Amino acid sequence: QKKIILDCDPGHDDAIAILLALGHPDIDLLAITTVVGNQTLEKVTRNAQAIIELVGARHIPIAAGCSRPLVRSIQNAAEVHGISGLDGTHLPEPTHPLDPRHAVDLIIETLKSHPPKTITLVPIGGLTNIALAVRKAPEIVELVKEVVLMGGGYHKGNRSAVAEFNIAIDPEAAHIVFNECWPLTMVGLDLTHQAKPTDQIMTDIANINSPISQFVVDSLSYYTAGYRKRNGTDDHAPVHDPCAVAYVIDSSLITTQKVPVDIELQGGLTTGMTVADFRHPPAEDCHTQVAVTLDNQRLWTMVIDSIRELSH
Ligand SMILES: Nc1ccc([C@@H]2N[C@H](CO)[C@@H](O)[C@H]2O)cc1
Numbered sequence: 001q002k003k004i005i006l007d008c009d010p011g012h013d014d015a016i017a018i019l020l021a022l023g024h025p026d027i028d029l030l031a032i033t034t035v036v037g038n039q040t041l042e043k044v045t046r047n048a049q050a051i052i053e054l055v056g057a058r059h060i061p062i063a064a065g066c067s068r069p070l071v072r073s074i075q076n077a078a079e080v081h082g083i084s085g086l087d088g089t090h091l092p093e094p095t096h097p098l099d100p101r102h103a104v105d106l107i108i109e110t111l112k113s114h115p116p117k118t119i120t121l122v123p124i125g126g127l128t129n130i131a132l133a134v135r136k137a138p139e140i141v142e143l144v145k146e147v148v149l150m151g152g153g154y155h156k157g158n159r160s161a162v163a164e165f166n167i168a169i170d171p172e173a174a175h176i177v178f179n180e181c182w183p184l185t186m187v188g189l190d191l192t193h194q195a196k197p198t199d200q201i202m203t204d205i206a207n208i209n210s211p212i213s214q215f216v217v218d219s220l221s222y223y224t225a226g227y228r229k230r231n232g233t234d235d236h237a238p239v240h241d242p243c244a245v246a247y248v249i250d251s252s253l254i255t256t257q258k259v260p261v262d263i264e265l266q267g268g269l270t271t272g273m274t275v276a277d278f279r280h281p282p283a284e285d286c287h288t289q290v291a292v293t294l295d296n297q298r299l300w301t302m303v304i305d306s307i308r309e310l311s312h
C-alpha cells in the first residue's frame with residue numbers, strides 16, 4: 001500500500017479524489033487536511049467531513065488548515081463548485097469532530113511518526129498549508145517520499161491565460177513548494193484536461209446504485225452542467241483531482257517528463273504561471289517532472305472500482 005496525506009479543497013473533483021483514495025486497496029489514506037480554495041475553509045472542511053460521513057470512514061483524521069493565502073486576498077471558484085462548494089449534491093450532516101490540530105501540525109506530526117520516505121503528499125488545492133508546513137518544519141522535506149500535486153500547467157491555464165487556479169490563488173506558496181528539493185510531480189491541466197468521463201462511464205457509475213454512486217452522479221452532473229454552460233460545449237468536464245491520486249496508485253497510467261519548473265510571482269499577465277523550461281535536457285538533480293499523457297479509460301475504471309468497493 002502507498003501511504004498518502006491528501007490536502008484538499010472539496011470541490012467536486014476533490015470529492016472524487018477522496019473516494020478514489022478511500023476505495024482503492026493500494027492506498028492507505030493517513031489523513032485529510034483542508035485549505036481555502038474552491039470555497040471558504042469552513043465550507044470545504046465541512047464538505048470533507050460530510051464525504052467521510054457518507055462513506056463511514058470516521059477513523060481518518062481531518063484537520064482544517066489555512067483560511068486565506070499567505071500574502072494575497074481570498075479568491076474562490078464558486079462559479080464552478082457552487083455556494084456550498086458541492087452544489088447539486090445531498091450529503092449527510094457530519095457527526096464526527098475535526099482533529100483539533102491545525103492541518104500544518106497534522107501534516108508535520110504524521111510525517112514524523114512514520115519511517116522516512118514512506119508517505120506521499122498529495123495536494124489537490126492551493127499550496128498554502130504545504131508551504132507553511134515546510135517553513136515551520138523544514139526537516140519534513142527529507143521525510144516526504146514525494147509530492148504529487150494537481151496544479152499548474154506547462155502550456156495551459158484556467159484562472160488566466162497561463163495560470164491554473166490552485167497555483168494562481170497562492171503563487172507565493174507554490175513558489176515555496178516547487179523550490180524545495182523534494183521529488184515533485186506536477187499533474188497539471190495539460191494532463192487533467194484528458195480526464196473526461198463519457199456517457200457510458202456515467203451510466204456505469206449510476207448502475208452501482210448506492211448512496212455513494214448517487215452522490216458521484218449528482219456531483220459530476222452539476223459540475224459538467226456548469227462546465228457546458230460556461231464553455232458553450234456538450235463535452236464532459238475534465239475531472240482534475242483524481243488524476244493525482246491515480247498516479248500514486250499506478251504511475252503507468254500517466255507519462256511524465258523531467259523538466260525544471262518555477263512559479264511567476266511578478267508578471268502582470270503571468271502571475272501564478274508554472275514556467276517549465278523545455279529548452280535543454282534536464283539537469284541530473286532536476287527534482288520536478290510534469291504529467292503529459294493520461295490513460296483516461298484506466299483512470300475511470302479505477303474510479304468506478306473504488307466507488308463499487310465503498311458501496312458494499
Ligand atoms: N474551473 C475550475 C475547475 C476546478 C478548480 C479546482 N482547482 C483545480 C483545477 O484548476 C482542481 O483542484 C479543482 O478542485 C478550479 C477552477
Ligand SMILES: [Ca+2]
Pocket residue numbers: 008009010011013014038124125241
Ligand atoms: Ca481541488
